[in-house]
Amino acid sequence: xxxxxxxxxxxxxxxxxxxxxxxxxxxxxxxxxxxxxxxxxxxxxxxxxxxxxxxxxxxxxxxxxxxxxxxxxxxxxxxxxxxxxxxxxxxxxxxxxxxxxxxxxxxxxxxxxxxxxxxxxxxxxxxxxxxxxxxxxxxxxxxxxxxxxxxxxxxxxxxxxxxxxxxxxxxxxxxxxxxxxxxxxxxxxxxxxxxxxxxxxxxxxxxxxxxxxxxxxxxxxxxxxxxxxxxxxxxxxxxxxxxxxxxxxxxxxxxxxxxxxxxxxxxxxxxxxxxxxxxxxxxxxxxxxxxxxxxxxxxxxxxxxxxxxxxxxxxxxxxxxxxxxxxxxxxxxxxxxxxxxxxxxxxxxxxxxxxxxxxxxxxxxxxxxxxxxxxxxxxxxxxxxxxxxxxxxxxxxxxxxxxxxxxxxxxxxxxxxxxxxxxxxxxxxxxxxxxxxxxxxxxxxxxxxxxxxxxxxxxxxxxxxxxxx
Amino acid sequence: xxxxxxxxxxxxxxxxxxxxxxxxxxxxxxxxxxxxxxxxxxxxxxxxxxxxxxxxxxxxxxxxxxxxxxxxxxxxxxxxxxxxxxxxxxxxxxxxxxxxxxxxxxxxxxxxxxxxxxxxxxxxxxxxxxxxxxxxxxxxxxxxxxxxxxxxxxxxxxxxxxxxxxxxxx
Numbered sequence: 149x150x151x152x153x154x155x156x157x158x159x160x161x162x163x164x165x166x167x168x169x170x171x172x173x174x175x176x177x178x179x180x181x182x183x184x185x186x187x188x189x190x191x192x193x194x195x196x197x198x199x200x201x202x203x204x205x206x207x208x209x210x211x212x213x214x215x216x217x218x219x220x221x222x223x224x225x226x227x228x229x230x231x232x233x234x235x236x237x238x239x240x241x242x243x244x245x246x247x248x249x250x251x252x253x254x255x256x257x258x259x260x261x262x263x264x265x266x267x268x269x270x271x272x273x274x275x276x277x278x279x280x281x282x283x284x285x286x287x288x289x290x291x292x293x294x295x296x297x298x299x300x301x302x303x304x305x306x307x308x309x310x311x312x313x314x315x316x317x318x319x320x321x322x323x324x325x326x327x328x329x330x331x332x333x334x335x336x337x338x339x340x341x342x343x344x345x346x347x348x349x350x351x352x353x354x355x356x357x358x359x360x361x362x363x364x365x366x367x368x369x370x371x372x373x374x375x376x377x378x379x380x381x382x383x384x385x386x387x388x389x390x391x392x393x394x395x396x397x398x399x400x401x402x403x404x405x406x407x408x409x410x411x412x413x414x415x416x417x418x419x420x421x422x423x424x425x426x427x428x429x430x431x432x433x434x435x436x437x438x439x440x441x442x443x444x445x446x447x448x449x450x451x452x453x454x455x456x457x458x459x460x461x462x463x464x465x466x467x468x469x470x471x472x473x474x475x476x477x478x479x480x481x482x483x484x485x486x487x488x489x490x491x492x493x494x495x496x497x498x499x500x501x502x503x504x505x506x507x508x509x510x511x512x513x514x515x516x517x518x519x520x521x522x523x524x525x526x527x528x529x530x531x532x533x534x535x536x537x538x539x540x541x542x543x544x545x546x547x548x549x550x551x552x553x554x555x556x557x558x559x560x561x562x563x564x565x566x567x568x569x570x571x572x573x574x575x576x577x578x579x580x581x582x583x584x585x586x587x588x589x590x591x592x593x594x595x596x597x598x599x600x601x602x603x604x605x606x607x608x609x610x611x612x613x614x615x616x617x
Numbered sequence: 618x619x620x621x622x623x624x625x626x627x628x629x630x631x632x633x634x635x636x637x638x639x640x641x642x643x644x645x646x647x648x649x650x651x652x653x654x655x656x657x658x659x660x661x662x663x664x665x666x667x668x669x670x671x672x673x674x675x676x677x678x679x680x681x682x683x684x685x686x687x688x689x690x691x692x693x694x695x696x697x698x699x700x701x702x703x704x705x706x707x708x709x710x711x712x713x714x715x716x717x718x719x720x721x722x723x724x725x726x727x728x729x730x731x732x733x734x735x736x737x738x739x740x741x742x743x744x745x746x747x748x749x750x751x752x753x754x755x756x757x758x759x760x761x762x763x764x765x766x767x768x769x770x771x772x773x774x775x776x777x778x779x780x781x782x783x784x785x786x787x
Contacts, residue, residue: 303747308716309688356715358688365688365713 157250158230165233172226174281177219187215191287312351315364320344322371329479330425331378343367381420382477388417389473393466418447421469424476440465640777647691647717648773651680651766654690654714656707659697661724661756668759678766687713692769693746694762698726699739708745719773721765722748725755 177183190211197207228236234251237243310318323340326332347367350360392413426444439461655665668675675681684690687710699707711720722742725731728751730740742748749772752765 303743304745306716306718306747307712309713358686358715361688361713361715362686 157247161230161233161237161247161251164237165228165230168228168233168236169223172223172228173219176223176226177215183215183218183222186211186218190215191291194291195287309361312347312356312360312364315361315368316344316347316351319347319364319367319371326371326375329482331476331479332374333423333425336374340367340371343370378424379480381424382473382480385417385420385424385473386470386477388413388420389466389469392417393463393470415447418444421472422448424473426472440468641774644774644776648770649679651678651692651719651769652682652684652690653680653692653694654685654687654710655683656693656695656710657697658695658699658703659724659726661696661727664756664759665694665696665723665762668762673759673763675763675766678763678770680766687711688715690714691718692721693718694721694723695727695742695746695748696723696756698731698733699742700737701739702737704739704742704745707742711746719749719769720746721750721752721762721769723752723762723765724757725753728753731755 177187190209193207193211231248231251234247238245238247241247319340323337323344327337343363344367347360347363350357350363354360421444443465655662657665667673669681669683680692687693691714693707693711693714695707711718720742722728726733726738727742728748730738732755734740739745743751750765750769752761754761757765
């Protein structure tokens with residue numbers, strides 16, 4: 149007679165076999181020395197990586213996986229089959245061979261089948277390795293908790309200031325580059341060279357002392373300021389040329405061409421171009437536009453500069469100015485001063501110009517107007533080799549919501565048409581009014597205060613009243 | 618006189634020998650002569666000033682010579698809220714400090730951004746600088762800063778200064 153249908157013998161044996169094989173695997177994992185060592189190293193690595201290098205945490209799975217493979221290799225021959233598991237159940241639960249018979253498909257009589265059904269399934273396993281696993285509970289729990297803790301980012305390593313000789317060499321290279329491109333006036337360059345000589349002398353006598361390093365910093369700042377001023381001049385000139393060109397293109401207000409405001413703008417533009425190096429005969433003779441050269445010569449001579457009244461001539465002159473400024477901006481780009489500063493001169497149409505202006509409004513403002521990219525003296529923040537900024541630290545990111553109260557949680561006390569009027573507090577009586585003071589004391593005692601504050605309030609109100617002046 | 622742990626002193630010897638290491642002596646000198654740079658950025662700086670005044674007297678621990686030039690300091694005390702705009706300057710100033718150098722993050726804002734979970738505030742100066750000591754509080758009292766300074770001195774005393782120097786040179 150077959151066993152009762154409700155008793156799932158095969159699933160019980162399968163489960164028993166899986167448990168037994170798991171035990172074999174874990175036992176080998178902890179008894180096999182190499183596997184045990186690798187597993188320990190893996191656990192230590194997981195903890196260390198969780199603390200120090202969170203991004204490398206997935207790598208910790210490698211030693212753990214290696215230890216598991218070793219344990220698997222060792223325990224593969226010892227794995228239980230279904231028949232062995234059934235035999236184990238026979239021995240463990242005193243089934244007297246019923247389990248093996250059922251596994252072999254031998255039909256059992258009804259009483260025997262009922263006995264089998266009354267057996268204790270699933271079996272309670274008392275493994276040796278349960279004791280061995282106990283020490284692993286703490287590290288596993290620790291790991292789980294570590295995963296839940298939001299670790300701060302690790303601190304960057306310490307940096308070191310640049311040696312003075314390297315700093316001097318770097319500043320000298322900057323000065324030589326500026327000199328090669330001819331963007332700065334000669335007197336300014338001479339001043340920088342004298343500074344370099346002084347620095348060299350000081351570095352030879354007192355290598356790396358603080359005052360010498362401070363002098364090198366100062367020179368670096370001055371260079372950055374000069375470069376920044378140069379870029380600002382170029383940008384400002386470009387804007388002025390663009391605004392003048394609007395008049396030339398539209399032909400608007402030709403009758404107001406000689407107005408005082410326009411004259412001032414023209415004078416400012418010519419002054420800036422003079423500062424940029426258009427103040428010598430060789431530079432002026434290189435210009436293709438004779439009108440512009442004459443205007444500039446007249447301005448340098450101190451005479452009033454007047455723009456040509458013919459729109460065509462004016463257009464030609466402005467084109468020459470743009471060309472000259474673009475040449476300067478290209479040189480500045482070659483020196484890596486303000487990358488992309490020649491963008492001011494590339495745009496041809498007004499729409500493109502406005503789009504560029506709106507796009508760069510946060511980046512390129514007028515000098516002295518401020519802005520979030522402006523550092524000391526409008527100079528770009530410069531860094532040396534020692535700075536290895538972690539870009540991630542400065543990346544904008546969305547922070548999780550804070551505990552800011554929402555409008556739904558607020559309570560409207562009253563809505564008034566007029567602004568609120570200050571009313572004297574009930575307890576704030578004048579010192580001279582003793583009756584009111586006593587009322588305030590009574591009200592203070594009667595006010596609803598927290599239990600732990602009551603004693604403090606009582607002591608406060610029972611203090612003797614200071615005499616009024 | 619109490620000697621540091623790394624100094625060996627045996628009074629039984631007639632000549633009163635002191636056995637020590639070079640690095641221990643160097644650390645002993647360094648820890649008792651810290652030159653702080655007060656990177657005061659917010660209200661914590663008021664407590665920092667108080668630490669330097671006569672009541673709390675930071676000079677008892679040899680750190681009263683505050684200098685505002687990074688070239689002349691070896692300890693940066695970041696006191697206050699560090700905005701992203703100021704963080705760049707703080708990083709630059711730290712780079713300009715000569716080695717060996719240490720950093721104290723004073724207060725909640727410098728340590729973790731504090732209550733300013735804002736797009737403009739750096740969430741802890743340790744994102745850009747290697748911080749040695751964190752002083753809790755909002756703002757911390759001067760005693761807390763002095764305790765942080767003492768902890769830093771202990772740290773300096775036991776650190777392998779020569780190795781640190783070598784590492785920095787590399």
